[in-house]
Amino acid sequence: LVRLRARLARSQNSLGKGLLTLLSREHLDEDTWEEIEETLLVADVGVVPTQELVDRLRERVRVLGTRTPAELRTLLKEELVALVGADLDRSVKTESGADTPGVVMVVGVNGVGKTTTTGKLARVLVADGRSVVLGAADTFRAAAADQLQTWGERVGARTVRGPEGGDPASIAFDAVKEGIAEGADVVLIDTAGRLHTKTGLMDELGKVKRVVEKHGPLDEVLLVLDATTGQNGLTQARVFAEVVDITGIVLTKLDGTAKGGIVVAVQRELGVPVKLIGLGEGPDDLAPFEPHAFVDALIG
Ligand code: GDP
Numbered sequence: 001l002v003r004l005r006a007r008l009a010r011s012q013n014s015l016g017k018g019l020l021t022l023l024s025r026e027h028l029d030e031d032t033w034e035e036i037e038e039t040l041l042v043a044d045v046g047v048v049p050t051q052e053l054v055d056r057l058r059e060r061v062r063v064l065g066t067r068t069p070a071e072l073r074t075l076l077k078e079e080l081v082a083l084v085g086a087d088l089d090r091s092v093k094t095e096s097g098a099d100t101p102g103v104v105m106v107v108g109v110n111g112v113g114k115t116t117t118t119g120k121l122a123r124v125l126v127a128d129g130r131s132v133v134l135g136a137a138d139t140f141r142a143a144a145a146d147q148l149q150t151w152g153e154r155v156g157a158r159t160v161r162g163p164e165g166g167d168p169a170s171i172a173f174d175a176v177k178e179g180i181a182e183g184a185d186v187v188l189i190d191t192a193g194r195l196h197t198k199t200g201l202m203d204e205l206g207k208v209k210r211v212v213e214k215h216g217p218l219d220e221v222l223l224v225l226d227a228t229t230g231q232n233g234l235t236q237a238r239v240f241a242e243v244v245d246i247t248g249i250v251l252t253k254l255d256g257t258a259k260g261g262i263v264v265a266v267q268r269e270l271g272v273p274v275k276l277i278g279l280g281e282g283p284d285d286l287a288p289f290e291p292h293a294f295v296d297a298l299i300g
Contacts, residue, residue: 019076020299024069033058044230045083045261049268053083077295083264084291088273092248093219094125094186100216101133101179102186105172107205107244108224109193109236113252113278115144117224118190119151120286121276130185132157135175137168137208140192148190154283158182168192169207176215202243209244222275224250225266228257234269241270252278255285260298263289 018039025032033054040050057079066072094102104121108114115138122132134152136159138144145161152159160175172189179187191208194201212218223246225233240246249266254277263274274289 020069020073023072023076028061040261042258043261044259044265046265046268049083049264053079056082073299077299080295080298081291084294085267085273086291088267090248090273090275090289092121092222092275094130095219096185097216099180101176101184102219103176103179103189103212103216104186104220104222105189105191105208105212105218105244106222106224106250107191107193107240107246108250109226110141112193112224112226112229112233112236113250114138114193114224115147115151115190116281117222117250117252117276117278117286118148118188119155120278120283122151122157122188123155123283124286125186125188126155126157131182133175133179133182133184133187134159135172135187135189136161137171137175138190138192139164139166139168139171140194144190144192157188168204169211172208173211173214176212180215201239205240205244220247221245222248222250223270224252225262227251227254227259227262230259230262233262234265237266237269246270246272248272248275250274250276250278250286251289255279260294263294 019036022032022036022039037050037054040053041047057075060075066075094104096102106114106118118134122134125132134148134157136145136148139162142164149159149161160171160178162171168191175189176187189208189212191205209218221244223237223240225237249270249272251263251274254260267274277287277289279285279287
């Protein structure tokens, strides 16, 4: 939590502190409520959720006759936690069957942090005593397979890769086959995210998915989004959701943005929870998304 708080320092400045300053004003007049709205919008919470939060907060302040900054802060925390969704299932499913490993497919546009996230996730799983096989199905970006293999070597997971420009689906297939042969617990598949043609992406990811499912069910399709890209990330999310059934979101680079509110916006957009967050480039910089801790870090 301390680390999360430190990493979200910038978000805290923009969202948490901003809101608290506003709420500690003597008179919560119309202007102040508007400024609160603006602060939430600037943090990328999104128009509809912002309106809902402000309406609820105003109503509660009115009903309770709340005045003190401490009380307001408690109300704000409660409303933010509710907005983020305290009771969503955010566990990453990696249930292996009797003969098959759990399979997780990692998707997203190039540069959002897919490969890094796959490596970090492997590390978490290995630290948890699970054996992991990595599938380097991002054959589009030249260095992706090397990068994944480096992660694999670092964390103790074998990487299955193919020739540069090779067929992603066949690498994914081989990775799961290898996972089965080794009796691995989990196979993580890193994919390519070229978005220039939707049909191309659809064909490719669809094929990877179908091929993987020949071995057994796919446990998770994690969509990686870069939190610093704001509304652009939402557009990407929409495109991917049309192509594959996303089961969870990983929001990366939350350490480098004041726009933590994107968590709310993207969950609404896709109707699936943010499961993991990226807080830096290092091996330990992946954390489960926990609404209370997140809001605490925002508000301080
Ligand atoms: P991919 O093309 O989606 O596989 O993206 P990469 O995994 O290669 O990541 C792109 C860049 O973003 C790299 O320089 C990563 O180190 C960096 N990166 C990934 N996740 C995070 C994060 O959570 N925080 C920060 N600050 N950088 C990140």
